[in-house]
Amino acid sequence: xxxxxxxxxxxxxxxxxxxxxxxxxxxxxxxxGCMVIKPYGFGIWENMRDQLDRMFKDTGHVNAYFPLLxxxxxxxxxxxxxxxxxxxxxxxxxxxxxxxxxxTGLIVDPEAKLEEELIIRPTSETIIWSTYKEWIQSYxxxxxxxxxxxxxxxxxxxxxxxxxxxxxxxxxGHTAHATRDEAIEETIKMLDVYAxxxxxxxxxxxxxxxxxxxxxxxxxEDTYCIEALMQDGKALQAGxxxxxxxxxxxxxxxxxxxxxxxxxxxxxxxWGVSTxxxxxxxxxxxxxxxxxxxxxxxSTQVVIIPIPKPLPExxxxxxxxxxxxxxxxxxxxxxxxxxxxxGFKFAEYEKLGIPVRLGLGxxxxxxxxxxxxxxxxxxxxxxxxxxxxxxVAALLEEIxxxxxxxxxxxxxxxxxxxxxxxxxxSVLDTKTGFVSAHWDGTPETEDLIKEETKATIRCIPxxxxxxxGVCIKSGKPSTQRVLFARAY
Amino acid sequence: xxxxxxxxxxxxxxxxxxxxxxxxxxxxxxxxGCMVIKPYGFGIWENMRDQLDRMFKDTGHVNAYFPLLxxxxxxxxxxxxxxxxxxxxxxxxxxxxxxxxxxTGLIVDPEAKLEEELIIRPTSETIIWSTYKEWIQSYxxxxxxxxxxxxxxxxxxxxxxxxxxxxxxxxxGHTAHATRDEAIEETIKMLDVYAxxxxxxxxxxxxxxxxxxxxxxxxxEDTYCIEALMQDGKALQAGxxxxxxxxxxxxxxxxxxxxxxxxxxxxxxxWGVSTxxxxxxxxxxxxxxxxxxxxxxxSTQVVIIPIPKPLPExxxxxxxxxxxxxxxxxxxxxxxxxxxxxGFKFAEYEKLGIPVRLGLGxxxxxxxxxxxxxxxxxxxxxxxxxxxxxxVAALLEEIxxxxxxxxxxxxxxxxxxxxxxxxxxSVLDTKTGFVSAHWDGTPETEDLIKEETKATIRCIPxxxxxxxGVCIKSGKPSTQRVLFARAY
Numbered sequence: 001x002x003x004x005x006x007x008x009x010x011x012x013x014x015x016x017x018x019x020x021x022x023x024x025x026x027x028x029x030x031x032x033g034c035m036v037i038k039p040y041g042f043g044i045w046e047n048m049r050d051q052l053d054r055m056f057k058d059t060g061h062v063n064a065y066f067p068l069l070x071x072x073x074x075x076x077x078x079x080x081x082x083x084x085x086x087x088x089x090x091x092x093x094x095x096x097x098x099x100x101x102x103x104t105g106l107i108v109d110p111e112a113k114l115e116e117e118l119i120i121r122p123t124s125e126t127i128i129w130s131t132y133k134e135w136i137q138s139y140x141x142x143x144x145x146x147x148x149x150x151x152x153x154x155x156x157x158x159x160x161x162x163x164x165x166x167x168x169x170x171x172x173g174h175t176a177h178a179t180r181d182e183a184i185e186e187t188i189k190m191l192d193v194y195a196x197x198x199x200x201x202x203x204x205x206x207x208x209x210x211x212x213x214x215x216x217x218x219x220x221e222d223t224y225c226i227e228a229l230m231q232d233g234k235a236l237q238a239g240x241x242x243x244x245x246x247x248x249x250x251x252x253x254x255x256x257x258x259x260x261x262x263x264x265x266x267x268x269x270x271w272g273v274s275t276x277x278x279x280x281x282x283x284x285x286x287x288x289x290x291x292x293x294x295x296x297x298x299s300t301q302v303v304i305i306p307i308p309k310p311l312p313e314x315x316x317x318x319x320x321x322x323x324x325x326x327x328x329x330x331x332x333x334x335x336x337x338x339x340x341x342x343g344f345k346f347a348e349y350e351k352l353g354i355p356v357r358l359g360l361g362x363x364x365x366x367x368x369x370x371x372x373x374x375x376x377x378x379x380x381x382x383x384x385x386x387x388x389x390x391x392v393a394a395l396l397e398e399i400x401x402x403x404x405x406x407x408x409x410x411x412x413x414x415x416x417x418x419x420x421x422x423x424x425x426s427v428l429d430t431k432t433g434f435v436s437a438h439w440d441g442t443p444e445t446e447d448l449i450k451e452e453t454k455a456t457i458r459c460i461p462x463x464x465x466x467x468x469g470v471c472i473k474s475g476k477p478s479t480q481r482v483l484f485a486r487a488y
Numbered sequence: 489x490x491x492x493x494x495x496x497x498x499x500x501x502x503x504x505x506x507x508x509x510x511x512x513x514x515x516x517x518x519x520x521g522c523m524v525i526k527p528y529g530f531g532i533w534e535n536m537r538d539q540l541d542r543m544f545k546d547t548g549h550v551n552a553y554f555p556l557l558x559x560x561x562x563x564x565x566x567x568x569x570x571x572x573x574x575x576x577x578x579x580x581x582x583x584x585x586x587x588x589x590x591x592t593g594l595i596v597d598p599e600a601k602l603e604e605e606l607i608i609r610p611t612s613e614t615i616i617w618s619t620y621k622e623w624i625q626s627y628x629x630x631x632x633x634x635x636x637x638x639x640x641x642x643x644x645x646x647x648x649x650x651x652x653x654x655x656x657x658x659x660x661g662h663t664a665h666a667t668r669d670e671a672i673e674e675t676i677k678m679l680d681v682y683a684x685x686x687x688x689x690x691x692x693x694x695x696x697x698x699x700x701x702x703x704x705x706x707x708x709e710d711t712y713c714i715e716a717l718m719q720d721g722k723a724l725q726a727g728x729x730x731x732x733x734x735x736x737x738x739x740x741x742x743x744x745x746x747x748x749x750x751x752x753x754x755x756x757x758x759w760g761v762s763t764x765x766x767x768x769x770x771x772x773x774x775x776x777x778x779x780x781x782x783x784x785x786x787s788t789q790v791v792i793i794p795i796p797k798p799l800p801e802x803x804x805x806x807x808x809x810x811x812x813x814x815x816x817x818x819x820x821x822x823x824x825x826x827x828x829x830x831g832f833k834f835a836e837y838e839k840l841g842i843p844v845r846l847g848l849g850x851x852x853x854x855x856x857x858x859x860x861x862x863x864x865x866x867x868x869x870x871x872x873x874x875x876x877x878x879x880v881a882a883l884l885e886e887i888x889x890x891x892x893x894x895x896x897x898x899x900x901x902x903x904x905x906x907x908x909x910x911x912x913x914s915v916l917d918t919k920t921g922f923v924s925a926h927w928d929g930t931p932e933t934e935d936l937i938k939e940e941t942k943a944t945i946r947c948i949p950x951x952x953x954x955x956x957g958v959c960i961k962s963g964k965p966s967t968q969r970v971l972f973a974r975a976y
Contacts, residue, residue, distance in 0.1 A: 027619075027622070029554070029555045029615070029619065030555075030559060030562070030615065030618050030619070031555045031557050031558070031559060031606065031615070034555035034556070034557060035555070036552070036553065036554050036555065036619050037552055037553040038552055039550040039551065039552045039634060042550070042551050042552045042553055043550065043551070046551065062527040062530070062531065063527065063530050063531070063534065064524065064525055064526055064527045064530045065524065065525040065530055065657065066517070066524050067517045067518075067519045067522035067523070067524065067655055068522070068608075068639055068641065068655050069519050069522060069578070069641075069655065070519070071518060071519060072585065072594055073593070073594075074518070075585070075594060076593050076594050082594065086584075086585040086586070086594055087584060087585070087586075088583075088584065089583070089584070089585060090557070090580045090582075090583055090606070091580060091581065091582040091583065091584075091585065091596055092578045092579060092580050092581075092608070093579065093580075093581045093582065093596065094578075094579040094581065095576075095577070095578055095579065095643040096574075096575060096576065096577070096579070096643065097560065097563070097574040097575070097577060097579065097607070098574070098575075105561070105564050106560055106561075106563060106564050106570065106574055108579055108581065108605055117596055118519065118578070119585070120556075120580070120608070127517070127518065127519070130518050131515075131517065131518070131524055134515070146527060150639075151556055151638075151639065153556065153557075155583040155584065166557075167555055167556050167557065169553065
């Protein structure tokens with residue numbers, strides 16, 4: 001067990017923070033609520049970003065870039081949007097500092113006050129739809145399928161690395177369509193892209209669903225989401241895709257001429273995932289020794305360690321094996337450091353979550369074998385040098401699949417159907433995870449449940465089966481179960 | 489000549505703006521001084537960014553991410569840095585809006601005033617060096633070779649798309665070293681990376697040099713730069729690499745234990761290029777018909793147009809040829825639109841600067857030929873269908889080289905040696921371009937020349953030959969010529 005990392009059983013929350021900091025993913029910064037994403041963490045984020053970007057492009061989207069700063073008046077144009085975002089934003093009021101008259105330092109120059117304050121984007125619907133007004137005139141200009149990779153700022157009082165920070169990195173897709181159906185189709189298509197990415201790349205099983213009105217994005221007609229389960233039994237919203245109806249088109253007066261020559265408001269979607277996914281990755285898979293990174297996202301997939309140290313005859317073999325692995329597209333590192341002992345190195349790479357470790361010892365090599373350790377199960381085996389590249393390639397694939405299978409089994413075990421309020425409380429408090437229960441469909445009951453238990457409705461799963469029942473809280477009639485959980 | 493684009497001879501500045509907007513590179517936004525980078529422009533920027541990123545990684549750098557917001561007091565820690573940046577920055581003073589009491593809209597909540605104002609980063613030396621203090625203890629932590637891709641804000645009164653905008657995108661490398669020599673070596677290595685990128689990818693010849701004290705980055709001991717020449721004879725600084733000495737290490741108290749056990753301040757470099765390069769690309773190569781994009785940076789390198797329209801027998805050939813080109817890694821688009829005539833399409837793709845256009849006509853195909861038009865020279869030729877992929881691959885390479893050769897010839901013709909003040913003025917006013925002239929080495933003379941002519945010293949070229957002479961302005965002795973120009 002790593003001495004730097006608090007065990008999960010002792011303090012799950014501290015375990016998470018220790019891991020993020022000690023494995024070099026991120027750290028707090030000098031600015032309250034803002035984080036520094038460290039090189040190792042950023043490398044994993046780059047792999048996530050690049051794969052998502054490929055998937056967006058494969059589904060016909062292009063990237064663009066819109067301003068960081070939004071005029072205050074823009075936020076007021078969509079009524080629900082103001083309520084959701086105006087309360088927690090960074091406001092730029094001046095554009096200059098000057099030296100103070102008493103020579104003690106820099107002060108804000110009162111003469112450089114902006115006529116209209118600017119808000120650092122908490123999300124970009126308003127600035128983008130004000131631009132789309134210029135870009136969209138006719139049905140020929142539609143659909144507009146644009147994505148942006150950007151930083152956003154939402155003022156947060158209680159922050160946690162990756163999961164909730166004042167500034168975070170994300171992508172936000174903003175699409176414009178001629179019909180309601182096409183916009184809804186896009187909204188769901190991108191939810192599917194997110195779900196596929198989460199499962200196939202992050203090894204993170206997710207439940208696709210729709211949010212209740214209470215949990216909807218401010219300005220959306222419907223918010224779809226993917227919900228994941230962390231090892232402590234808390235849910236985490238991993239991505240959202242919003243059907244915006246015509247609300248932003250109306251707010252910014254974006255109309256188009258149809259084929260038939262009539263004038264109509266444009267239909268919209270928006271969808272996003274953020275560096276929050278890094279937090280989900282850590283909390284879904286890692287253990288008390290450190291991170292466990294899925295092979296497809298690992299910046300280093302295989303580390304080769306000469307044992308007991310980088311002797312010439314060992315590094316020669318290491319180079320050859322690394323060459324064979326690289327030729328198959330595997331990302332390899334050879335650790336030729338001669339300061340630290342193998343045991344120390346093993347612990348370091350376990351902390352970093354490198355999927356596969358190859359130990360090259362002189363005696364093993366003489367016998368034609370290598371020690372192969374896999375990070376997910378921590379199993380070691382002795383494998384023939386001949387054909388090692390094939391073996392490792394297959395093992396990486398197996399680790400990727402095993403991580404998904406393991407996470408899915410845990411998640412499935414933690415979806416519990418309950419029919420009484422007592423059972424509901426009991427599952428939340430002891431077994432944890434998702435609770436599938438009847439709800440009467442009213443925001444009031446939802447609020448009441450949240451107030452009493454801190455559990456929220458994570459989603460109404462897509463293709464939910466309809467069944468007659470009674471609400472666990474109000475006892476009123478219900479037509480379907482929804483998924484509750486305590487959540488990040 | 490494109491009707492949408494003002495000819496260069498009429499108004500060079502308007503030509504540039506027309507081109508940037510009409511070719512879909514960028515546009516003004518609702519926020520003063522901030523631009524929207526449109527999908528076509530962003531695609532070219534992505535190609536630039538991805539190639540630079542590969543070059544940074546190949547030279548041992550890793551990416552990370554530091555906060556957007558910088559505490560005001562940080563800017564004060566390095567004396568020269570304040571003077572350079574505090575004057576033009578966006579200041580966040582509050583973190584919340586609220587509904588006004590009279591119900592007329594959103595106002596800044598006076599109760600949500602920050603104790604210390606935050607500045608949107610104009611550059612990140614201060615926030616990064618405050619972080620490096622945590623990361624660097626020993627010589628084993630060095631060198632630290634980190635790059636960041638980010639947006640920055642510098643409040644500008646007069647802006648121009650890409651060339652000078654309040655917000656822009658860039659990369660900033662920030663490295664930390666154990667010795668002065670190593671930091672200088674890094675500074676120059678990255679200058680070389682920039683020069684290689686400019687020449688080999690942008691087809692933009694550059695002069696590598698060092699800035700005078702007047703033009704130095706605030707806080708640097710030396711600023712190195714690459715200077716390019718635009719078609720109107722004005723120079724453009726395309727990238728800078730700064731040797732920062734120990735100034736930021738001292739400002740943020742970043743010391744390390746040497747191998748010998750002594751405590752020393754860390755040595756630093758920083759280096760950056762920005763979306764300004766997009767402006768350089770446009771102004772160095774394009775013509776009155778539109779953009780000319782170098783093949784290596786073009787998001788579409790070849791467009792195939794069935795003539796007179798996409799008949800089935802033509803699109804079948806188009807698909808086959810596109811397949812052959814794609815198999816060679818060439819980025820191809822087939823235009824199967826049947827609304828517009830070929831002449832209209834030709835003009836559109838000339839405006840976008842697509843390097844090669846293939847016209848597929850039934851009669852030509854029957855004779856086994858295709859019409860190939862290259863954008864750089866606007867020459868057309870009839871080429872055999874057999875082996876067309878080889879031909880196009882070679883042509884793209886030739887266009888890339890030709891664009892560099894042409895730009896270099898223009899640049900070389902526009903470096904003029906002068907020895908008198910009269911000639912100096914005359915060259916600046918009529919021939920334009922770089923003027924190579926003796927200067928007495930004083931900031932006073934440099935200021936005077938700038939005041940009278942608007943020409944600045946662009947750089948002292950690296951490996952400048954030393955020669956005895958007299959300053960064109962003061963008549964005082966000089967040991968070398970420097971390059972003057974009017975500049976963007």
